[in-house]
Amino acid sequence: MGWETIIKSRREWSTIPHLYDYGEVRATFSWEKSRRELDGLPDGGLNIAYEAVDRHAAGPLRDHLALRWIGKNGEVRDYTYGRLEELTNRFANVLQRLGVGKGDRVYVLAGRIPELYVTALGTFKNRSVFCPLFSAFGPEPIRARLAIGQAKVLVTTESLYQRKVAGLRASLPHLEQVLLVGDDHKPTHVPGTHDYHWLLAEAGDRFTIAPTDPEDMALLHFTSGTTGAPKGAVHVHQAVVAHHMTGKLALDLHKDDVFWCTADPGWVTGTSYGIIAPLTNGVTSIVDEGDFDAERWYRILQEQQVSVWYTAPTAIRMMMKAGLEPIRKYDLRSLRFLASVGEPLNPEAVVWGQQAFGQPFHDNWWQTETGGIMIANYAAMDIRPGSMGRPLPGIDAAIVKRTEAGGVEEVAEVGVQGELALRPGWPSMFRAYWNEPERYQKCFVGGFYLTGDLAKKDKDGYFWFVGRTDDVIKTSGHLVGPFEVESILIEHKAVAEAGVIGKPDPVAMEVVKAFVSLKDGYEPSHELQRELLGFARARLGAVVAPKEIEFLPSLPRTRSGKIMRRLLKARELGLPEGDTSTLESA
Numbered sequence: 160m161g162w163e164t165i166i167k168s169r170r171e172w173s174t175i176p177h178l179y180d181y182g183e184v185r186a187t188f189s190w191e192k193s194r195r196e197l198d199g200l201p202d203g204g205l206n207i208a209y210e211a212v213d214r215h216a217a218g219p220l221r222d223h224l225a226l227r228w229i230g231k232n233g234e235v236r237d238y239t240y241g242r243l244e245e246l247t248n249r250f251a252n253v254l255q256r257l258g259v260g261k262g263d264r265v266y267v268l269a270g271r272i273p274e275l276y277v278t279a280l281g282t283f284k285n286r287s288v289f290c291p292l293f294s295a296f297g298p299e300p301i302r303a304r305l306a307i308g309q310a311k312v313l314v315t316t317e318s319l320y321q322r323k324v325a326g327l328r329a330s331l332p333h334l335e336q337v338l339l340v341g342d343d344h345k346p347t348h349v350p351g352t353h354d355y356h357w358l359l360a361e362a363g364d365r366f367t368i369a370p371t372d373p374e375d376m377a378l379l380h381f382t383s384g385t386t387g388a389p390k391g392a393v394h395v396h397q398a399v400v401a402h403h404m405t406g407k408l409a410l411d412l413h414k415d416d417v418f419w420c421t422a423d424p425g426w427v428t429g430t431s432y433g434i435i436a437p438l439t440n441g442v443t444s445i446v447d448e449g450d451f452d453a454e455r456w457y458r459i460l461q462e463q464q465v466s467v468w469y470t471a472p473t474a475i476r477m478m479m480k481a482g483l484e485p486i487r488k489y490d491l492r493s494l495r496f497l498a499s500v501g502e503p504l505n506p507e508a509v510v511w512g513q514q515a516f517g518q519p520f521h522d523n524w525w526q527t528e529t530g531g532i533m534i535a536n537y538a539a540m541d542i543r544p545g546s547m548g549r550p551l552p553g554i555d556a557a558i559v560k561r562t563e564a565g566g567v568e569e570v571a572e573v574g575v576q577g578e579l580a581l582r583p584g585w586p587s588m589f590r591a592y593w594n595e596p597e598r599y600q601k602c603f604v605g606g607f608y609l610t611g612d613l614a615k616k617d618k619d620g621y622f623w624f625v626g627r628t629d630d631v632i633k634t635s636g637h638l639v640g641p642f643e644v645e646s647i648l649i650e651h652k653a654v655a656e657a658g659v660i661g662k663p664d665p666v667a668m669e670v671v672k673a674f675v676s677l678k679d680g681y682e683p684s685h686e687l688q689r690e691l692l693g694f695a696r697a698r699l700g701a702v703v704a705p706k707e708i709e710f711l712p713s714l715p716r717t718r719s720g721k722i723m724r725r726l727l728k729a730r731e732l733g734l735p736e737g738d739t740s741t742l743e744s745a
């Protein structure tokens with residue numbers, strides 16, 4: 160495939176990688192055994208927050224730095240495991256006082272602020288369900304997700320509340336409690352809300368976690384499909400076993416590591432690897448509130464002596480654009496392991512890691528539904544640039560094809576494309592789509608979970624990503640459902656129909672592009688185009704809204720009336736249109 164395998168030599172290793180012997184670990188691995196690496200609650204149950212915080216706070220790591228938060232303006236706040244225990248106890252007590260109990264959904268809409276981490280962990284302690292929302296969402300995606308999951312509590316900042324949520328309150332009858340973090344640490348006095356810090360200060364600092372069944376629901380993570388509303392993937396406390404083990408095996412976390420996961424906490428990576436995995440592994444986790452800025456990032460890597468860095472292809476491509484020059488100003492010798500997730504990592508980027516940081520980026524693959532890393536390039540493994548790596552111990556992955564009888568069969572030949580499928584059974588596997596049993600059931604065929612991704616496997620068992628089986632869009636690592644965008648566009652008075660695709664982009668991988676046809680009486684114009692872009696942006700937020708809008712007299716539809724996004728995309732790219740036999744008036 161044009162790129163030479165990067166051979167790992169023992170000399171590179173300052174520490175023996177956890178998956179030093181892949182074959183041996185895989186052969187002897189079991190999830191039951193892995194669970195024994197965790198402590199479990201004194202009564203035998205399993206609670207994520209206990210494994211992440213309390214067990215360390217009760218032992219030699221009590222004064223070890225758990226989180227170091229770096230504010231946008233450079234302010235630094237440190238949280239030891241002991242301090243995190245106290246704060247998360249307080250937050251769990253706040254929830255109790257507000258009448259929030261087991262299974263109730265506690266949402267957070269915020270950027271990377273310390274309160275988000277305290278809220279997540281305190282919510283687990285109370286056995287309530289943590290649900291993060293991406294702070295760049297506009298009011299409509301926020302409203303939809305709060306309504307679908309029947310949020311009882313929302314933690315957000317005063318400014319986000321005023322801009323995006325206050326106007327929605329009347330349409331959210333389940334939302335009983337809103338807790339606001341004041342901007343610039345100031346107390347808040349907004350009617351219908353509580354001041355987060357005031358409640359925390361008033362609450363007791365001791366809390367005993369009630370018996371938690373490993374199958375108790377812990378997390379609700381929204382993801383997008385091709386059609387319909389966003390789906391809430393349900394995860395349980397037992398997922399912590401997978402977070403912990405994949406943190407070790409795929410990210411090679413060792414006791415003394417300083418780990419930096421750059422993912423936004425509004426998405427699954429920001430929870431599984433931005434909160435849970437580093438803490439269960441007892442390492443120091445860096446949280447940067449600031450947005451991407453190449454030099455800022457290099458400075459953080461140097462100053463914080465980051466040893467394990469988990470980031471994403473869009474950011475890597477932006478660093479590549481900034482060139483090698485800025486990197487040379489920094490001493491980045493503390494870096495031991497670099498990993499990437501979320502979108503395909505181009506081979507150039509893997510190799511560029513070697514030039515820039517003295518080691519390649521290690522791509523790994525997973526998704527909201529899998530809850531944790533499934534396929535990875537491990538520290539000890541030779542890398543084939545462009546490949547996602549090999550399945551983790553405890554994970555059976557296969558390439559399958561659908562059969563005419565409605566089942567699936569494994570593709571035996573190497574190098575042949577098919578759908579990437581996994582045998583269910585790992586602890587962080589999603590347990591449901593919230594209130595949508597049919598959508599959930601559809602993911603399982605012939606004993607496999609079908610991921611919706613197309614991939615190939617080579618003769619040595621490396622998996623190679625090919626594309627998606629559906630129309631969801633990956634833009635800067637964020638999954639966007641075309642239906643959500645189309646639904647907003649057709650709310651505009653001028654729009655008759657809308658079809659939304661991902662248009663390839665050299666940095667963001669894809670950008671959202673919309674095709675619209677207009678109602679009678681409206682004519683295409685630059686003004687209307689600008690108005691529609693602004694309309695969508697105000698409702699959906701910058702990441703979800705289309706970056707481009709093109710007018711068409713009408714959109715191609717199937718005879719059953721579905722807009723053919725595939726055809727819109729093929730035409731956009733100048734590719735063959737494929738089978739158009741179902742096109743309305745082909």
Ligand code: AMP
Binds near residue numbers: 426501524627637638
């Ligand atoms: P999400 O559920 O938002 O985390 O998105 C998951 C999807 O992102 C996967 O189903 C893939 O389509 C894509 N994805 C994640 N990691 C990779 C990777 N390493 N290579 C290619 N695609 C990836």
